[in-house]
Amino acid sequence: MVDAAFLGDRAVVIGGSLSGFLAARVLSDFFKQVIVLERARYPVETPAPRKGIPQCTQLHVLLTRGRQIIEDLFPGLEAELLEVGAVTLDMGADVNWLNPFGWAVRFPSGFETLSFSRYILDWLVHRRLSQFSNVEIVEARYVQGLRTTLDRTRVTGVVVRPSGTASSEQTEPEELIADLVVDTSGYSSQIPKWLQAIGYNSPEEATVTTSIEYASRIYEIPQDFQESWRGVYIQAAPPERTSMGVLYPIENNRWMVSVCATAPNCPSTEETEFLKALQNLPSDRIYNAVKRAKPLTSIQPYRPSGNRLYRYERLKKKPQGLIALGDSVCSFTPIYGQGITVAALGAVLLQECLQSIKTKGSDLSQLPTRFHQQLAKINTTPWIAATSQDAKYPTVKGINKPSSLIERVMGWYMDRLIYLTTQEPRITLALFNVFHMLRPSSTLFRPFIVWRVFRSLF
Ligand SMILES: Cc1cc2nc3c(=O)[nH]c(=O)nc-3n(C[C@H](O)[C@H](O)[C@H](O)COP(=O)(O)OP(=O)(O)OC[C@H]3O[C@@H](n4cnc5c(N)ncnc54)[C@H](O)[C@@H]3O)c2cc1C
Numbered sequence: 001m002v003d004a005a006f007l008g009d010r011a012v013v014i015g016g017s018l019s020g021f022l023a024a025r026v027l028s029d030f031f032k033q034v035i036v037l038e039r040a041r042y043p044v045e046t047p048a049p050r051k052g053i054p055q056c057t058q059l060h061v062l063l064t065r066g067r068q069i070i071e072d073l074f075p076g077l078e079a080e081l082l083e084v085g086a087v088t089l090d091m092g093a094d095v096n097w098l099n100p101f102g103w104a105v106r107f108p109s110g111f112e113t114l115s116f117s118r119y120i121l122d123w124l125v126h127r128r129l130s131q132f133s134n135v136e137i138v139e140a141r142y143v144q145g146l147r148t149t150l151d152r153t154r155v156t157g158v159v160v161r162p163s164g165t166a167s168s169e170q171t172e173p174e175e176l177i178a179d180l181v182v183d184t185s186g187y188s189s190q191i192p193k194w195l196q197a198i199g200y201n202s203p204e205e206a207t208v209t210t211s212i213e214y215a216s217r218i219y220e221i222p223q224d225f226q227e228s229w230r231g232v233y234i235q236a237a238p239p240e241r242t243s244m245g246v247l248y249p250i251e252n253n254r255w256m257v258s259v260c261a262t263a264p265n266c267p268s269t270e271e272t273e274f275l276k277a278l279q280n281l282p283s284d285r286i287y288n289a290v291k292r293a294k295p296l297t298s299i300q301p302y303r304p305s306g307n308r309l310y311r312y313e314r315l316k317k318k319p320q321g322l323i324a325l326g327d328s329v330c331s332f333t334p335i336y337g338q339g340i341t342v343a344a345l346g347a348v349l350l351q352e353c354l355q356s357i358k359t360k361g362s363d364l365s366q367l368p369t370r371f372h373q374q375l376a377k378i379n380t381t382p383w384i385a386a387t388s389q390d391a392k393y394p395t396v397k398g399i400n401k402p403s404s405l406i407e408r409v410m411g412w413y414m415d416r417l418i419y420l421t422t423q424e425p426r427i428t429l430a431l432f433n434v435f436h437m438l439r440p441s442s443t444l445f446r447p448f449i450v451w452r453v454f455r456s457l458f
Contacts, residue, residue, distance in 0.1 A: 006032045007358055008179025012158055013037065014143045015185035017053050018340050019326025021125045022347035023182050024135055025073045030354045034135045035176065039142040039163045047084075047123035053186070055334070057300035058216045059246055059258040060118035065437035066341030067114060069348055074128045078114065081124060085251030086116035087230065091432055092425060094230040098283050100237035104421035104428055106229075111432045115231065117218075117250045140164040143185070146194045147175050148319060155181050155198075155321035180364060181322045182350075184343075187305055189328035195319075203315050208387040208398035209306030212242070212333060215267035215274055216258040216300050219293040221249065227289070234281045236260070236335075238392040243267075244335065245281045247289060257290055260335060262395045269299040307332050307386050307398075313376040318368045325350065330379040332386040341437055345378045381441065416453045417444060427452060 003009075011031040013020045016038030027034045040052030049056045062070075071078050082088070089095055092109025129135055142163035147156050158181055161173040183191045192202035236244040243261035250256050259267040259277045267277050278287040309330045312318070325346035332338050353371050357364060388411065391399045403411070420427040430449060433439040 003032055006030060007354060007364060009033065010035065010178045011180040011182060012176055012178035014158065014181065014183045015039075015189075015326075015328070016042075016126075016137055016139070017184065017186060017326075018122060018125065019184035019186070019328070019343035019346065020182075021122075021129050022070070022073060022344055023184055023325060023350060024137075025129055025132070026347050026351045026354070027180070027182065028132045028135050029351075030358065031179065032134060034132075035178075036129075036135070036137045037141040037143050037158070037160055037176075038137065038139045041139045041164060042126060042137075043119070043123070047117070047120045049119050050122075053118075053122070055302055055304070056118040056122065057297075058118070058214050058302050058334070059248060059256045060121070060340070061248070061337040062114065062116075062121065063337055063341040063436040064111075064113060066344045069341075069344035070125065073344075073347065074125060077124060077128060080128075081114055081116055081121070084116075084120055084124070085253075086114045086120070087249040087251070089113050089115050089231055089249075092428060096229045096232045096285060097421070098232075098234045098285075099418050099421060100235065100415075101419040102422040105423060105425055107425040107428075109425065109429055109432065111429060111436075113436075115248045115250055117256065120251055140168075142168075144173060145190075146181065146198060146322065147177070148198050152198050152200075153319060155319045157181065179321065180367070183322070183324035183328050184326045186327040187308065187331050189310075189324065191322075191324055191328065192310065198319065200317055200319060201315060204311040206309045206311070206398070207306060208308075208333075208390055208396065210242075210262055210333060210390045210393040210397075211306075211395050212260050212262050212304065212335065212393070213266040214258055214260045214302040214304065214334075215269055215277075216256060216302070217274065217295055218250070218297045219255045219257060219290050219295055221253050221255055222293050225289070225293075229285075232283075232285050232289075234283055234286065237282075238389075239394045241282065242393055242395070243277065243281060245278055245286045247286045254296060255290065255293065257286060262393060267301070269301050271299070274299050304334050305331070307383065307390065309379060309383055311376065312368075312372040315372075318372070320365050320368060323350070323368050323371050325375065329375065330383060332382060333390050336382070336386050336389065338382045338386065338437075342379065342382050345437075346375055349374050349378060382437075385441075413444075413453065416456060417449070420452060420456055424452060 007030045010033045011027040013036040016036040091111045092107045097104040145159040157177040162168040232247045234245040326343035
């Protein structure tokens, strides 16, 4: 008998990174016990990059909508971030943004973001989640498959074994029973394969790749650094120029500096080449800042896999008891900074679905269908935003059709808006609100903005 206060006795989360943590936080309100299974080990004493999420050595920008959701789920987390040294940036005043049309005008925008390393966010969220008495985060556990009922209509748990040691692969796997399994195992998710193994189709898959590569390094901010800006964003201008550079301040008086580009200009991890790549950007602002700054890390490379979307909502048949969210369902070219926020929106959706089930007194049987239908809607706009930008890269793969008239008009309109950021703070602010997922893109068609675009043509 399930305790009436809960929808189930146990939920299991596969993958203990940010999507897994946010999902587990939500599940803790609806399940008696929540177990997060993570294949890697977490840092023990201080926040640090870890195995399992190699991207955490790279720059991460948390969009404001994502930050708000994380704060709602873990009240006080923002204060904790500030306490450990996260930097508050006024996006209009503190960040120099060079876009394909010139420098965006700088102005006190009141639009503030927090800047910090990716791993400090994980550390703090992990610490807060660990305080929930019904949540257990188990590291060094590799999930290798699903368990189902005999008729395979419902997933009843996972098969798991220890990981991370030489002998762990020889260890006999165990079964962990669950009323709900939530996959947040990221880009390497095995769910499509496991679905096939239990007699279902795997979901349709869309991929759009550009082969953009990253290299990042952390520097100490020199004591005598005295510029009016605190961050610099030099945007790529594909198809002509595919390289971009970012310098953002992070906790403990440091800069995170990243260069990204496609072949043949992929960034190097060799010191002179890295600096040369910064010098070759259309502005030498980042290069001039870092050339005399002290590097605190080696140059960390990363080759992201690109945009990939699994269309779980289109599966005619799905087993009960299993859903997926975060990068495991939809992952993006990272330069648009959407991943964590889309994962956070997925967690909020899960909360709404579970609350509705609880309020109606129904069971979990319809959850996978309802959840994935709604998640598909959440994924649509960020997917279009990322892939339509990537379509401009000469190296793009996965976009086979020529863009439609409407797509071309939208692309032109967006370019006009970006152009206007070099003149009009109000346009920049409207774009910040859309980029940070606080307002829908339809707000970019408000009369004063359309009028401004029209006037810019003459
Ligand atoms: C270079 C780069 C830069 C990025 N920059 C940004 C940014 O600026 N802003 C932003 O919002 N997003 C950014 N992202 C995306 C962001 O990192 C992800 O969206 C975010 O980590 C949430 O992903 P996730 O939790 O779904 O998956 P992941 O972070 O990939 O985590 C998956 C977890 O599952 C574990 N796992 C995998 N398989 C198993 C298994 N079988 N058993 C147990 N555990 C398993 C892994 O070890 C890992 O801990 C960036 C990504 C990259 C690659």
